[in-house]
Amino acid sequence: MKIAFLTLGCKVNSYETEKMKKAFEEAGHMIVAFDEKADAYIVNTCTVTNIADRKSRKMLHRAKRMNPEAVVTAAGCYVDSSEKKGERDESVDLFISNKDKEKLVEMVCDELKKRGLEDRLMPEHGECKMSQAALDEEHTRAYIKVQNGCNQYCTYCIIPFVRGELHSRTVEDVVSETQQLADRGFQEVVITGIHVSSYGVDKGKAGSFLELEGEPLLELLEAISEVEGIERIRLSSLEPRIITEKFVKRLSAIKKVCPHFHLSLQSGCDTVLKRMNRHYTTKDYTDGLEILRKYYDNPAVTTDIIVGFPQETEEEFVETCEFAKQVEFAQIHVFKYSRRQGTIADKMEGQITESIKSERSDRLLAIERELEILYQKKAVKDTEEVLIEEISEIDGKKYLTGYNERYIRVAIPAEKEEDALSRCNTIATVRILGHLNDSVVIGEFC
Ligand code: SF4
Known part of the structure; x- marks a missing residue:
């Protein structure tokens, strides 16, 4: 069929x-x-x-x-x-x-x-x-789901009610799948889950991910890094509170882990975070960043921010914008708050109108563009290791494109299509020549 x-x-x-x-x-x-x-x-x-x-x-x-x-x-x-x-x-x-x-x-x-x-x-x-x-829909990056479920109960989210209790896969099971992916030629894996920071807290020693200081996740990453053929491990999303000195020290010793951390923020204003039932403050967030920047050179810190959460005032929104600038995110995924039946936030008074949400989203996206360019200028080196993924057309010209470890997109002019195709799914050293546009840098093979 x-x-x-x-x-x-x-x-x-x-x-x-x-x-x-x-x-x-x-x-x-x-x-x-x-x-x-x-x-x-x-x-x-x-x-x-x-x-x-x-x-x-x-x-x-x-x-x-x-x-x-x-x-x-x-x-x-x-x-x-x-x-x-x-x-x-x-x-x-x-x-x-x-x-x-x-x-x-x-x-x-x-x-x-x-x-x-x-x-x-x-x-x-x-x-x-x-x-x-x-x-053609296939990619060179494979996702591995290591856990399911979430018990954080953010007020806007239905997931804990839909995906149910925390459930983590065993290290052996995940490693065996990683091996199969490596055998199929994948060199990069993305560790994913509903709440990856909680990996393993339903197994072994009892305690929350805070009490266990992310140890089960570290053990898993160490085991994955032993798999031959896998060159890069990317973490899809981490909760800011898992970033402690002890955690990052051990994490940074796993050399295959990319210096790219997606730390969900959702709001850069403490009163909004409280209404969202996110269990951290902006101070916790910046403390974590300081640790990451101590152990990694120019790590790419990316995040998600929701604008127009119920009762969000102009002042609260401006606080979020200022916080984003202060943190200097490499990328921000901006979401307009969207109501979900069955959640606490859906029943909150002070829902924000669609036009205000759109206006705030545009303002934050403008900041995002500036920060992304700023980060690229700061983080791109003279040569970069790029996992070449595909042939893409940009402004009418063909390029081989892929990402470096910090998830910056790099394009190399693709001359002969057959030669170019043989480069796909290889990690190449690329000399960087400049910017092709706001979000892509251009280079040539060394
Ligand atoms: S937003 Fe994420 S952390 Fe919060 S309840 Fe939903 S799945 Fe859990």
């Missing part, structure tokens, strides 16, 4: 989609791009905001329109949350919750059989189990 996937939402979902694709490939089926005609479509949904719910429904309807005979499956968080609300959608044939994602192949095949379409279950012929378009 031909099967197509679409992923919405977070990196954990991207990771789980990869797992599902692999299960179908191993069963002999062919993965095609989402805009191709398929026998089955899987939308790995998201429910983080009311808008995410709407988008999940829209994509499911689109799949049904593409092939009304196909088995359209909604998988993941939207299913779990809509199940609780008793909502169902008529264009969806199968609903698969997070806990049942592993049974997906079986459930989709059963559904085809029920419709008398057994012939579709024949394995697709040929060596390659992916269409060219689907292969």
